[in-house]
């Protein structure tokens with residue numbers, strides 16, 4: 073197979089971890105005789121520094137003409153603490169999601185047996201957890217109208233959803249559930265929000281097309297508890313953009329390390345693959361950033377193109393590295409000299 | 424002191440647990456020579472059944488003419504799964520908060536040493552946790568305009584905040600921090616939401632009045648992780664209504680039991696005290712509901728009227744009951760015959 077992959081490695085540790093994902097994909101290409109072409113472009117704070125724009129036109133253009141996007145991370149503290157900044161790195165990411173129509177963000181959350189002891193949660197509570205979160209990514213309060221009164225004293229954000237926006241991701245979530253434990257949990261706040269009531273109605277209707285899948289509902293506040301009390305009860309979680317942002321980051325603690333969590337953002341035409349950790353500026357350039365999340369994002373990319381055998385090999389390599397403790401210091405109590413690129417080298421060699 | 428207390432025990436286990444809180448307050452009144460008068464009124468699903476309204480006028484009237492409101496719980500599954508119900512129990516609670524101007528919901532989260540083993544989190548992570556969450560309660564997306572298009576295909580909720588709404592709760596949070604560890608963490612999503620940027624600006628300005636208090640900021644997705652990874656880093660958490668709903672329920676798992684968590688909802692004229700657990704319909708009438716959250720809410724009521732010695736005595740009684748395992752089955756591995764009212768009796772006797 074021939075794939076053109078746009079590489080947007082972004083800020084902070086983004087470039088370091090993305091490099092290892094590329095290394096992995098190159099090894100897979102060689103082993104399985106594929107042709108993967110990589111082209112890089114800038115995004116985020118670094119793009120603002122270079123061009124004044126968090127998502128330069130050339131970058132968007134490259135993504136639109138590629139088969140997939142491999143994304144690193146964005147964000148820089150110099151913008152976070154300035155609520156009045158007119159341009160922010162995050163705008164680049166949001167615009168990219170919107171322009172590429174990436175309406176579904178998929179985040180697998182798994183408790184790896186060999187890492188159970190790293191989790192802040194008790195082992196017996198999390199062992200066996202295997203959740204796939206489907207977060208709507210191009211609608212809701214993220215993209216609704218924002219207003220600030222002229223005197224700066226009143227601000228507002230509009231949360232809006234249409235039936236179509238809900239339907240398309242719901243179909244993806246139910247299809248995924250059919251290949252898993254056949255259960256979808258809709259997380260909403262239908263006792264308060266009109267948009268949540270629309271979600272409940274639409275999801276109930278779509279569910280009729282999937283009689284083999286069980287649908288249940290959980291208010292978001294309760295879901296935030298249940299994820300910690302008993303994460304094993306979940307199979308596929310389906311939710312809107314803002315709740316998905318919170319719930320999926322919360323769920324990331326289950327596995328013991330956010331350095332392991334990958335995500336895919338997919339739409340009808342494009343797809344982007346990204347570790348869920350942020351730019352982690354404090355770690356930049358130190359060789360301590362964990363590349364596994366980025367490497368597992370590359371595995372999700374392979375799966376997306378039906379290269380399941382290849383994806384499986386990447387995941388095996390990752391599990392092997394965890395078993396042998398060929399891991400960066402965040403996961404390694406015995407040896408803190410294994411760098412980002414050494415982990416990548418091991419995975420490359422394994423493949 | 425003479426206090427007129429409105430009792431709105433509501434649905435499910437609400438009446439059972441509230442009864443024990445009243446028992447406790449009566450014991451305190453006798454011991455310290457106060458006069459507490461209790462008058463009951465209906466709210467929630469039970470009020471809908473009786474009057475068609477989740478918050479009958481007579482109930483609101485009673486609350487407005489009382490010094491404080493003791494609240495039980497509301498909610499009934501028959502409404503939850505019907506997104507099209509025109510009247511819902513929750514509307515009663517929301518209207519009550521709004522009409523009484525209860526703009527600050529205060530939720531203490533503490534890890535009791537004797538209950539560390541009950542927590543789904545590892546002991547070393549939570550030991551010593553002592554957080555006070557200040558959630559804005561009468562603004563934001565809960566109360567903004569809601570719309571549903573005529574064809575039922577587009578829904579929206581408006582999240583709106585004004586400078587005044589932010590200022591008043593911020594002052595309360597900073598004043599509380601001054602009596603505690605002198606740290607306030609604002610939880611928001613200022614990288615995406617206009618309302619969050621207003622929160623950041625206003626809170627920074629208010630913070631200048633409290634030079635002895637440290638202010639820091641956390642995006643809500645990160646906060647949802649940090650609460651589990653390292654809850655001890657927090658002192659006072661300040662946040663808007665929807666984020667507060669999620670974060671405070673999430674935080675409730677730290678202590679090992681939601682059956683222990685009390686809350687106060689305060690405004691400039693009125694105050695209401697309420698356990699944070701819901702109506703828990705499955706447990707209704709079985710004598711297994713844990714009354715401690717409701718009893719600790721009564722302690723918060725006492726504190727509110729500067730009856731600190733009295734409040735302290737209630738808390739001591741509660742700690743004693745936990746130590747001696749005079750607790751309902753949710754906390755009791757040895758003996759599951761101790762009922763809701765037996766726990767109340769023990770606390771009454773202790774006082």
Ligand SMILES: CC(C)[C@H](C(=O)O)[C@@H](O)C(=O)O
Nearest residue numbers: 147162165166317614615644
């Ligand atoms: C950077 C930020 C805008 C983004 C979001 O909130 O969607 C991030 O938290 C994420 O989850 O990908």
Ligand SMILES: CC(C)[C@H](C(=O)O)[C@@H](O)C(=O)O
Nearest residue numbers: 263264293498513516517668
């Ligand atoms: C019942 C519901 C409307 C309410 C809320 O969301 O505020 C509850 O979850 C709470 O936190 O008190």
